[in-house]
Amino acid sequence: MADANFPSLSSAVCYVDPRAALAFLEQAFGFEISMLIEDGAGNIAHSEMRFGSSVVMVGNEWSADHKSPRSIGGKNTQTVHIQIETDVDAHCERARAAGFEIIVEPETQFYGDRTYRCRDPEGHIWTVAQTVATVSAAEMEAESGLKITGWA
Amino acid sequence: MTSKVYVALRVKASPERAFEAFTGEIGAWWRPSGLFQTTPRPGVLSFEGGEGGRLIETRAGGKVFEIGRIRLWDPPRRLVFAWRQANFPPDLHTEVEVAFEAVGEETRVSVEHRGFHNVPDGAARHGWPDQLLLLRLAEFWRGQIAQMGERLG
Numbered sequence: 001m002a003d004a005n006f007p008s009l010s011s012a013v014c015y016v017d018p019r020a021a022l023a024f025l026e027q028a029f030g031f032e033i034s035m036l037i038e039d040g041a042g043n044i045a046h047s048e049m050r051f052g053s054s055v056v057m058v059g060n061e062w063s064a065d066h067k068s069p070r071s072i073g074g075k076n077t078q079t080v081h082i083q084i085e086t087d088v089d090a091h092c093e094r095a096r097a098a099g100f101e102i103i104v105e106p107e108t109q110f111y112g113d114r115t116y117r118c119r120d121p122e123g124h125i126w127t128v129a130q131t132v133a134t135v136s137a138a139e140m141e142a143e144s145g146l147k148i149t150g151w152a
Numbered sequence: 153m154t155s156k157v158y159v160a161l162r163v164k165a166s167p168e169r170a171f172e173a174f175t176g177e178i179g180a181w182w183r184p185s186g187l188f189q190t191t192p193r194p195g196v197l198s199f200e201g202g203e204g205g206r207l208i209e210t211r212a213g214g215k216v217f218e219i220g221r222i223r224l225w226d227p228p229r230r231l232v233f234a235w236r237q238a239n240f241p242p243d244l245h246t247e248v249e250v251a252f253e254a255v256g257e258e259t260r261v262s263v264e265h266r267g268f269h270n271v272p273d274g275a276a277r278h279g280w281p282d283q284l285l286l287l288r289l290a291e292f293w294r295g296q297i298a299q300m301g302e303r304l305g
Contacts, residue, residue, distance in 0.1 A: 005298075032260065035294065036158040037286045040269040045283050046290075 005053075011080050012057035014066045015122050018044045021058050024121055025049060028098035029082065029091075031056065056080065069123025079125045088130035092116045095128075110143040111135055155269035157286050159294045160262035163301040167252040170259040171228035173300055174250060175199045178207075181299045187278065188292050191217050191238045199233075207233050220245065228252050235265065239275040246270070261300070263293045 015021040025031045031049035039045050047058045061067050069076055084091055089106050095118050096102050103125065106116040112135040117127050135143075137151040163170050173181070176199070184194030195211035203225035209217045220234025231250045246267040253260045268289055269282045277285060 032160065033158065034160050035290050036156070037283075037290055038156040038158075039282055039286070040153060040155045042153040046287060 007054055010055040010057065011078075012059055013080065013124060014059055014061050014068050015124075016061060016068045016070050017122070018047060018058050018060050021120070021122065022047060022049065024098055024100075025056075025058065028095040028100050028118075028120070029126075030094075051082070069125075074123045076123070076125045079127055082126060082128045084128065084130050086130065088114045088116065088128060088132075091128055091130075092118070095126075100126075108132060111140055154267045155282065155286055157265045157268060157290045157293065158262060159290050159297065160260055161294065161297045161301060162255060162258045162260050163297070163304045164258055165304040166257075167228040167254050167259045169304065170252050170261055170300075171231070173304055174252075174261070175227075175231065177300075177303065181303045182296060183299055185292050185295075187288055188276075189237060189239065190219050207235075220248075223247070224249075237276055241272060241274075244270055244272075261297050263297060265289060265293060 013021075022033055022036070026033070026049070029051065031051045033047065034050040034055070035046065035048040036044065037046040044060065049056050049058060059066075061071065092102060092106050099121055101119040102116060103119055104115075104117040106114055108114045112131055112133040113129040114132045115127060115129040117125060119125050137148045140146070140148050140151070165173070179196040179198050182197045184190075190197075190209050191211060193211060195209045195215075195217070197207065197209050197219070199222065200206050200208055201222070203222055205222045205225070207219040207222065209219055211217065217238060218236075220236055222231070222233045224230060224232035229252055233248055235246045235248045236244065246265060249264045249266070251262045251264075253262070268286060271277050271285065273279070280288070
């Protein structure tokens with residue numbers, strides 16, 4: 001917003017306790033707070049964190065239709081994916097040390113990415129991947145039995 | 153409690169260089185804002201002296217407006233100064249803290265502007281509720297730091 005570097009797509013994630021979320025997302029994933037607005041009562045009105053060229057907004061349950069997974073039995077309706085360039089295993093250990101539950105440990109997939117999946121303390125699921133091998137569409141089709149289009 | 157508006161951006165420079173650019177070259181990169189006017193007709197900003205000194209705006213005719221006193225001068229880490237606009241009531245002072253933190257070869261420059269929700273209805277508020285006023289203030293500061301960052305390459 002009012003920023004030429006603001007990406008065309010970004011995600012706004014709801015938390016019961018956004019202040020705690022800002023801290024654990026920094027600890028687990030190295031996201032950096034780039035904007036934080038607190039009102040006269042000390043409540044968080046708006047916040048943004050940066051990671052690489054992307055932005056995630058960390059907010060509260062600001063309407064009746066915006067809920068943290070913690071408030072709706074742990075359900076997620078979308079997940080945010082993090083693509084990193086180095087050492088996904090170390091990334092996973094950092095998330096674990098920050099109190100995130102590792103749902104699926106790092107594993108190399110048929111499409112050449114090594115991925116893991118974790119749940120943050122309020123129940124949001126995050127997926128993380130690092131490309132570790134270059135795989136052609138033909139190789140992936142042979143491996144998976146899927147018909148694959150749009151693969152560079 | 154007081155309101156806080158915090159923004160942070162990385163710039164391609166050391167903390168020493170970023171501190172120097174913020175304090176010594178503000179007149180070159182600062183962009184006057186129609187929304188957060190320090191004076192009705194913009195002049196040139198400069199920091200005068202260290203701790204106990206002041207941030208001033210020198211108008212075209214040479215007249216000087218004091219934006220605020222420098223409350224902390226701790227190069228290259230931290231800087232705190234008072235912030236007053238000409239359209240503020242006389243007793244209203246807000247505060248700005250700027251921090252410079254090395255991240256690899258870059259510096260994370262953060263600005264925290266405190267107390268702006270105390271700006272009363274009138275010229276400085278544009279009729280806005282707190283949330284909009286504070287969001288615009290955050291965007292204003294992010295734009296200023298981005299300008300400084302461009303200067304640093």
